[in-house]
Amino acid sequence: MEHLELFFKSIFIDNMVFATFLGMCSYLAVSKKVTTAVGLGAAVIFVLAITVPLNWLLDQYILQPGALVWLGPEYADYDLSFLSFIMFIATIATMVQLVEIVVEKFSPSLYNSLGIFLPLIAVNCAILGGSLFMQSREIPTLGLALTYGVSSGIGWFLAILAIAAIREKIRYSNVPPALRGLGITFIITGLMAIGFMSFGGMLTGGEEETVVEDKTEQAIQIEKDKVDDKVKEIEKLSEAENTTALNE
Amino acid sequence: MGLLSKKDAKLITDPLTDDNPVTIQVLGICSALAITAELKASIVMAVAVLFVLGIGNVVISLMRNIIPSKIRIIVQLIVVATLVIIVDLVLKAFAYELSKTLSVFVGLIITNCIIMGRFEAFALANGPWKAFLDGIGNSLGYGVILIIVGFFRELLGSGTLLGYKVLGDPIAKTGVYAFGYENNGFMLLAPMALIVLGIVIWIQRSRNEALIEEH
Numbered sequence: 001m002e003h004l005e006l007f008f009k010s011i012f013i014d015n016m017v018f019a020t021f022l023g024m025c026s027y028l029a030v031s032k033k034v035t036t037a038v039g040l041g042a043a044v045i046f047v048l049a050i051t052v053p054l055n056w057l058l059d060q061y062i063l064q065p066g067a068l069v070w071l072g073p074e075y076a077d078y079d080l081s082f083l084s085f086i087m088f089i090a091t092i093a094t095m096v097q098l099v100e101i102v103v104e105k106f107s108p109s110l111y112n113s114l115g116i117f118l119p120l121i122a123v124n125c126a127i128l129g130g131s132l133f134m135q136s137r138e139i140p141t142l143g144l145a146l147t148y149g150v151s152s153g154i155g156w157f158l159a160i161l162a163i164a165a166i167r168e169k170i171r172y173s174n175v176p177p178a179l180r181g182l183g184i185t186f187i188i189t190g191l192m193a194i195g196f197m198s199f200g201g202m203l204t205g206g207e208e209e210t211v212v213e214d215k216t217e218q219a220i221q222i223e224k225d226k227v228d229d230k231v232k233e234i235e236k237l238s239e240a241e242n243t244t245a246l247n248e
Numbered sequence: 249m250g251l252l253s254k255k256d257a258k259l260i261t262d263p264l265t266d267d268n269p270v271t272i273q274v275l276g277i278c279s280a281l282a283i284t285a286e287l288k289a290s291i292v293m294a295v296a297v298l299f300v301l302g303i304g305n306v307v308i309s310l311m312r313n314i315i316p317s318k319i320r321i322i323v324q325l326i327v328v329a330t331l332v333i334i335v336d337l338v339l340k341a342f343a344y345e346l347s348k349t350l351s352v353f354v355g356l357i358i359t360n361c362i363i364m365g366r367f368e369a370f371a372l373a374n375g376p377w378k379a380f381l382d383g384i385g386n387s388l389g390y391g392v393i394l395i396i397v398g399f400f401r402e403l404l405g406s407g408t409l410l411g412y413k414v415l416g417d418p419i420a421k422t423g424v425y426a427f428g429y430e431n432n433g434f435m436l437l438a439p440m441a442l443i444v445l446g447i448v449i450w451i452q453r454s455r456n457e458a459l460i461e462e463h
Binding site for chain 2: 018019020021022023024025028029082083084085086089090093094122123124125127128129132133136176177178179182183184185186187189190191193194197
């Protein structure tokens with residue numbers, strides 16, 4: 001369940017392009033045609049799916065304060081988290097090269113479609129951003145880190161696919177000359193981001209509501225109990241009065 | 249600019265206008281958009297990039313003859329990452345609140361395309377002094393855009409500049425709020441950064457016809 005929740009959250013609510021502006025440079029540069037956009041998008045999903053879990057392991061067993069404790073109790077005080085930027089980017093750069101070599105060896109057709117984009121990806125901020133957000137959001141398990149990597153990649157893929165399709169069509173529209181190209185792309189992305197904001201309440205909204213209802217029900221119950229108590233008190237008092245009156 | 253020859257001065261002034269890294273070269277967009285909801289964060293980010301790009305360009309330029317071209321990207325990334333760690337630690341030590349606002353975007357200076365773009369396009373082919381000027385020029389050009397966007401977003405979004413209430417107090421209804429003016433909270437949300445930047449590009453290109461793109 002939490003996998004599913006994280007999956008939809010990272011695709012729609014925390015979409016890398018529309019909510020955090022990660023990977024904007026290649027998003028703008030490679031979105032002129034749908035086919036190239038699909039190639040880059042697939043490469044991003046692929047690399048995020050590998051680097052986020054890998055960096056999660058690095059973070060968990062080397063970088064976090066006290067993470068080195070598996071080496072022995074005397075290492076418990078070490079805090080290497082200041083090294084995380086350099087470790088993450090080194091992992092990403094090496095992984096990208098490694099992936100390139102492996103893909104070239106085992107699947108030439110995939111290499112031909114992804115090939116030229118792979119080196120580009122090492123400096124795509126979506127990849128490093130994925131690892132840094134994984135660290136700052138404190139994702140608890142390796143499985144969730146994998147889900148997070150894959151789903152943020154899918155979110156990025158969707159975004160670049162959508163803008164590439166729109167840019168192919170907008171060529172036939174009459175855009176003011178000064179806005180052509182970059183300007184109109186920014187404004188369209190802005191409008192798409194507004195659209196994606198409407199996903200915001202998708203996961204959290206329902207939950208909060210039920211909590212509130214529970215609270216009100218509890219409050220009503222407490223009020224009812226209080227009223228009942230008072231009614232009983234009044235009954236007792238009136239009974240007592242009655243008995244005293246009878247006695248007199 | 250008596251100190252600089254005309255050619256050197258051009259290295260600094262060009263990126264400010266007609267060769268701006270953000271609006272013309274399309275580099276470094278991510279951070280330009282994400283942290284501009286406040287003017288203060290924009291200025292700090294601009295200074296951080298100035299530091300990293302100025303020094304990084306010099307370092308890469310000094311090493312340009314000994315870096316094997318096959319692994320140059322990794323070497324460049326290591327140089328930037330080292331400089332960014334310095335910036336990050338300084339921010340955490342002296343401006344902790346601000347470093348929380350900037351969150352991961354300080355780290356993302358590493359993959360800020362301006363930096364890699366300038367390393368590849370300039371520092372690998374030029375001497376250290378020229379590379380330094382190019383770095384300063386480009387980061388100033390980046391900073392200008394950041395400050396313009398940050399200025400309008402903070403002014404229209406929360407009615408403040410650098411935290412000072414320049415438009416009056418929205419609760420006590422002083423200043424322009426007395427006439428029924430309301431803050432446009434929408435300016436603080438992410439999508440408006442894109443639209444403000446789109447408008448900046450629009451204005452710049454309609455003033456200079458030569459920059460207009462063919463679709």
